[in-house]
Amino acid sequence: MNTKKGGRAQRPLVTVDVLVFTVAKNKSQKQPNDLKIALVKRAIPPFKGKWALPGGFVKENEPLEDAAKRELKEEAGVRNVYLEQLYTFGNPERDPRTRVITVAYFALVPTDTISLSAATDVSEAQWFPIKNLPELAFDHKKIIQTGVERLRSKIGYSNIAYGLLPQKFRLSDLQKVYEAILGHKLDKRNFRRKMLSLGLLEETGQKDKSGPGRPALLYRFGTKEVVFFD
Amino acid sequence: MNTKKGGRAQRPLVTVDVLVFTVAKNKSQKQPNDLKIALVKRAIPPFKGKWALPGGFVKENEPLEDAAKRELKEEAGVRNVYLEQLYTFGNPERDPRTRVITVAYFALVPTDTISLSAATDVSEAQWFPIKNLPELAFDHKKIIQTGVERLRSKIGYSNIAYGLLPQKFRLSDLQKVYEAILGHKLDKRNFRRKMLSLGLLEETGQKDKSGPGRPALLYRFGTKEVVFFD
DNA sequence: TGAATAGTGTCTTTCAGACAATATGCC
């Protein structure tokens, strides 16, 4: 940062947009779980009636990450979830009204989190499967693409999947999260061998007897710090 | 992005800062090559006399990446080099004067590129080894840390090393680049086996006879698109 | 022929990928 050149100091608008991901359980259907993202319906122009990422302006003296956390709470009703900065989108034409630079964050919320509509103060908020997105406002389609790529990549060499699961979970739940994000099936034995060998999981000693069939051992992540492996 | 909430629309200053990395040849000394970064000496307050990343304000209607390219040309005298967005730093206290959000980019320039002092219009610009940085203005130390981490990580699973080498180079040059970035020695045989097995290198058919000892075959990268492996 | 750098092969271990049968709990 340097004040001695670059012409007039422009003051663009700066927003944060948050990609809130979850993996839905789809209890009712027999279908595999889906990676979903939370979107809100725009009540005003431009793009009135189109769906968009939850987001808003960064306030004076507000750190960027705090702004993202505020949007998460206000628009998705969640807090204390995994959050990381994704990318900054600043194309001058991305908002038809004026120059708006947006810092995109992505968040992971567990499946068992309270439902969107109940928790948010936004008129309409809804989960959409990544594979079936509605028409989106601004450049939000591209932002979501970027976020999905980051998530797909990062789940392969880190433990951030903890952000998508409840405290205690079955190994089959963990596998379903991976399959939903990667978009393909995984071999059960190889998956379990790999996950257990990483040393990031702890047995809780408890069993889950809620479903049919043999009860599964419940595991937890030993740490909620982000750990990279490979 | 959402205009219906978030209080007054603040208009912070937005800058780009560029981390220009190179690996210096250090021909004279027997020492291993160093990863270096280009810094400029600040001529005005705040932090007058301290070293800082080259950077400047984003102009009206200027895409962020164009702003980074402009700074690269103006302050480091290079163009057509590898450039990627790194991270956005927006802590309200990072500039003592006013709210300034900076989008950091990092660039890789080949060792044989024209020297900084000759090419730049900045009063003082200089290469500093990452291991021996001067006192830095603003939060630039943290920004550089973030950039070095990204570079260390990314060189392990991509071909971006092409950005640090001339068109034709010896495999030992490539190895030195890896060693400088990773900060430790690599086994020559394993390194060459791995690099050649990736299929990203082509023989030029030429040999380098400039140094002492047996002449080395010269290679080039088959593509300058970013390729990920592993 | 000595100095300097380039170039090469094998062994071992680890990890990924393919693959199917047995165990447990509930009705």
Added chain:
DNA sequence: GGCATATTGTCTGAAAGACACTATTCA
């Protein structure tokens, strides 16, 4: 016993890591 899900082991091929000697050029 039948159903549904959980849990477990082996083989094979690929890649990583450790390790040392020969080849080429020039002074």
